[in-house]
Amino acid sequence: xxxxxxxxxxxxxxxxxxxxxxxxxxxxxxxxxxxxxxxxxxxxxxxxxxxxxxxxxxxxxxxxxxxxxxxxxxxxxxxxxxxxxxxxxxxxxxxxxxxxxxxxxxxxxxxxxxxxxxxxxxxxxxxxxxxxxxxxxxxxxxxxxxxxxx
Amino acid sequence: xxxxxxxxxxxxxxxxxxxxxxxxxxxxxxxxxxxxxxxxxxxxxxxxxxxxxxxxxxxxxxxxxxxxxxxxxxxxxxxxxxxxxxxxxxxxxxxxxxxxxxxxxxxxxxxxxxxxxxxxxxxxxxxxxxxxxxxxxxxxxxxxxxxxxxxxxxxxxxxxxxxxxxxxxxxxxxxxxxxxxxxxxxxxxxxxxxxxxxxxxxxxxxxxxxxxxxxxxxxxxxxxxxxxxxxxxxxxxxxxxxxxxxxxxxxxxxxxxxxxxxxxxxxxxxxxxxxxxxxxxxxxxxxxxxxxxxxxxxxxxxxxxxxxxxxxxxxxxxxxxxxxxxxxxxxxxxxxxxxxxxxxxxxxxxxxxxxxxxxxxxxxxxxxxxxxxxxxxxxxxxxxxxxxxxxxxxxxxxxxxxxxxxxxxxxxxxxxxxxxxxxxxxxxxxxxxxxxxxxxx
Numbered sequence: 001x002x003x004x005x006x007x008x009x010x011x012x013x014x015x016x017x018x019x020x021x022x023x024x025x026x027x028x029x030x031x032x033x034x035x036x037x038x039x040x041x042x043x044x045x046x047x048x049x050x051x052x053x054x055x056x057x058x059x060x061x062x063x064x065x066x067x068x069x070x071x072x073x074x075x076x077x078x079x080x081x082x083x084x085x086x087x088x089x090x091x092x093x094x095x096x097x098x099x100x101x102x103x104x105x106x107x108x109x110x111x112x113x114x115x116x117x118x119x120x121x122x123x124x125x126x127x128x129x130x131x132x133x134x135x136x137x138x139x140x141x142x143x144x145x146x147x148x149x150x
Numbered sequence: 151x152x153x154x155x156x157x158x159x160x161x162x163x164x165x166x167x168x169x170x171x172x173x174x175x176x177x178x179x180x181x182x183x184x185x186x187x188x189x190x191x192x193x194x195x196x197x198x199x200x201x202x203x204x205x206x207x208x209x210x211x212x213x214x215x216x217x218x219x220x221x222x223x224x225x226x227x228x229x230x231x232x233x234x235x236x237x238x239x240x241x242x243x244x245x246x247x248x249x250x251x252x253x254x255x256x257x258x259x260x261x262x263x264x265x266x267x268x269x270x271x272x273x274x275x276x277x278x279x280x281x282x283x284x285x286x287x288x289x290x291x292x293x294x295x296x297x298x299x300x301x302x303x304x305x306x307x308x309x310x311x312x313x314x315x316x317x318x319x320x321x322x323x324x325x326x327x328x329x330x331x332x333x334x335x336x337x338x339x340x341x342x343x344x345x346x347x348x349x350x351x352x353x354x355x356x357x358x359x360x361x362x363x364x365x366x367x368x369x370x371x372x373x374x375x376x377x378x379x380x381x382x383x384x385x386x387x388x389x390x391x392x393x394x395x396x397x398x399x400x401x402x403x404x405x406x407x408x409x410x411x412x413x414x415x416x417x418x419x420x421x422x423x424x425x426x427x428x429x430x431x432x433x434x435x436x437x438x439x440x441x442x443x444x445x446x447x448x449x450x451x452x453x454x455x456x457x458x459x460x461x462x463x464x465x466x467x468x469x470x471x472x473x474x475x476x477x478x479x480x481x482x483x484x485x486x487x488x489x490x491x492x493x494x495x496x497x498x499x500x501x502x503x504x505x506x507x508x509x510x511x512x513x514x515x516x517x518x519x520x521x522x523x524x525x526x527x528x529x530x531x532x533x534x535x536x537x538x539x540x541x542x543x544x545x546x547x548x549x550x551x552x553x554x555x556x557x558x559x560x561x562x563x564x565x566x567x568x569x570x571x572x573x574x575x576x577x578x579x580x581x582x583x584x585x586x587x588x589x590x591x
Contacts, residue, residue: 013221042272043303096272096285103288104296 004149005052005108006035006142007045009059009094015125016060016067016118022127022135023058023116027142045097046106054110054149056142059094060131061115068130069117070137076110112145114138182549182564189549192542194568207528212238212497212519216322219515219530225268228261228313229508231322232383233515233530238324240398241502241519242495249488250326251383253312256481257322258382258506259474260308263346265509266429266467266474267305269572270353271298274464277566278360294356297349301471304339304346308478311335326492336482343479350472351447357465358451365548366458369540370422371431374507380439380473381432383506388435389425397505400514406531417536424539427511428571429466430457441476444469460544460570467509467572498523508533510572534573541571 008024011017021037028035038045040059049055061071063081073080079102080095094113101107116134127135183191203222207215215234220227232254239246246254271294272284281287288295311331314321321327372393376385387403388394395403406415419425434456437445448454448469457466497519504515511533518527544567552563 041306043267043299044306046299047303099285100288100295100299103285104292 003052004034004054004056004146005049006032006146007038007048007055007057008035009038009040009045009057011039015120015122016116016128016131017121018127019060019116019118019131019135019138020058023114023138023142026135026139030139030143032143032146040093042093042097042100045094046101049101049108049111050106052108054112055108056112056114056145057094058114058116058138058142060118060121062118062121063115065117066130067117067119067128068132068134068137070134070141071115071117072141073113073115074111075113076107080113114141182545184549184553187550187553189546192546192549194538194542194545204528204530207517207525210525212241212517212523212525213324215515215517215525215528216324217320220322222530222532225265226261226508226510226513228257228309228322229506229513230515230530232258232506233504233508233513234517235322235324235504236383236506237502237504237515237517238497238519239495239502240504241497241500241517243500244325244493244495246326246493249330249486250492252481252485253327253330253488255382256308256478257312259478259481260305260312262305262382262474262509263471263478264302264305264309265572266471267298267302269509269569270357270464270467270471271295271302273572274467274566274569275357275360277562277569278362278464297352301346301349301353304342304475307339307342311339323492324497325495326488326490328491330487330489330491332487333485336485340479340482343475343482347443347472347475347479350468350475351443353468354447354451354465354472357468358453360464362459362461364459365461365544367540367543367547369426369431369458370419370424371434372419372425372427372536373431373435373512374505375435376439378439380436380477381507387505387512389419390434391422393419397514398503400503400505400531401516401529404531404536406535415535416539417531418539424543425536426460426540427533427536428463429470429509429511430460430463431511432507433457433466433469440469440473443476444473447472461566463570463572496523510534510537512536534571537571537573541568541573544570 006024006027008020010020012021024035024037036048038048063071065071075098080098098107098111116131116138118131119128181193182189203219207218210218215238216231219230219234222230276282276284276287279287284295312321321329370389370391372387372389374381374385375388386394386396387400393403404417404419406417409416437455445454451465453462453465499519499521501516501518506513513533514531516529517525520526545564548563548567552560555563
């Protein structure tokens with residue numbers, strides 16, 4: 001069985017930016033193992049996935065799609081669109097962690113990013129209703145994907 | 151970014167317009183105008199999140215200041231927490247001492263290692279080596295980039311153990327901490343810090359061999375100074391031109407000027423003008439407070455006792471990383487969990503001042519708290535706005551020597567010069583757009 005790692009990325013205090021964290025918490029609540037939460041810090045992400053075979057990562061996105069849309073991106077062989085992910089801790093985050101790992105030859109063989117389109121990234125805001133349903137959608141997609149690697 | 155596709159302009163005058171790509175934490179733009187080989191004008195615009203926070207803080211209970219201000223910056227939340235805690239404690243007439251003070255210093259060490267690690271390896275080194283970013287640099291300098299990431303991670307881990315999590319620590323409160331770590335919580339960190347100190351030493355030697363332009367100005371360097379330690383949390387504000395004042399006197403000596411082309415404010419020392427805050431200022435004004443190992447290495451690489459070339463600040467950041475590792479190890483070697491983990495603070499009905507050394511320089515906070523304990527007024531002066539006028543001065547002096555370069559190379563030089571100051575905007579790997587305009591006089 002391949003080592004599958006699920007990471008939910010986000011900032012809990014910036015509205016829809018917390019979408020990835022909600023995905024992780026829900027998956028854990030449903031009994032999934034190997035699920036982690038992250039603030040998106042580059043070095044920590046890279047260390048976290050160093051020994052994984054499959055990484056499934058959920059993060060908020062700002063790509064212009066309708067709020068709550070879940071976009072599945074395969075980062076295994078090509079870069080993530082830099083503008084796609086919402087950066088919660090300066091501009092050094094998930095996309096840079098993927099590309100630095102690729103440069104160093106430490107990127108796991110399979111890295112799938114589930115981008116959940118956000119609409120409100122204000123300080124102190126809660127998750128938008130559309131993003132709530134996007135979170136549920138991402139949870140379903142990740143569960144299916146994890147089963148396919150079991 | 152590619153050059154603007156406008157037709158080739160006439161000679162003698164050239165406008166370099168620099169637009170910053172808006173990101174979450176801040177945005178800015180730069181405009182340089184050159185006429186007949188002379189730089190006529192430099193304008194740097196940086197939009198500053200603290201301005202929004204000053205308004206947001208009004209009416210909030212004083213105890214919320216560390217948590218609210220920590221959100222201003224994802225890279226230096228500890229600095230904002232520390233300056234606000236010290237200001238509130240000053241308003242209440244409380245001093246935090248002993249192990250609580252030591253723990254704060256430890257947390258600050260973590261932030262210096264993390265922030266300097268990001269800047270040295272991921273943002274600034276690629277400039278010197280001619281790579282567009284750390285991602286490309288990693289292909290040719292794998293060991294260096296891996297060492298940098300691991301070093302930065304040790305800084306993150308201090309935040310994890312002590313702050314509760316790596317970004318935006320949640321364990322800090324006015325008066326101390328919500329919970330003090332046990333001694334055994336630090337066991338792994340101690341081992342990691344010993345490795346990190348050796349890695350920082352290698353970094354000093356590695357950065358010292360980078361190619362540096364011959365550049366510098368007669369800056370007024372400003373930093374905290376403390377009789378017993380390299381400054382982080384406490385001290386007096388001093389300069390190389392005789393300034394020596396208490397933190398509470400800051401606004402008597404420094405003021406912020408409204409500048410017509412930007413909504414940011416430019417700080418100046420009253421009657422003196424632009425000044426310089428950050429690692430190069432701390433190093434020059436506090437060299438003798440560094441550890442013997444730091445001093446000896448700094449001498450070995452020709453940095454001691456002072457340096458006036460901001461491009462070489464990458465070496466000083468490396469020295470400060472070593473210092474932070476050694477200082478963290480010192481704190482851990484004599485650590486006993488403080489009980490209780492905080493002291494009682496009641497800041498109602500007073501004004502308090504706090505100034506600490508963020509990785510990128512002096513961070514000043516002042517709060518007036520009403521009788522109910524709510525914040526009536528907040529003033530925050532971040533290091534980037536204090537350095538803004540000096541960055542402009544640097545560009546004004548630097549650009550004439552590089553006018554022969556094409557747009558891409560000129561853009562790279564300007565970015566590198568701005569990044570010497572590690573301003574918040576520098577996190578965008580490439581934030582300049584060159585716009586050329588030349589008109590015959």
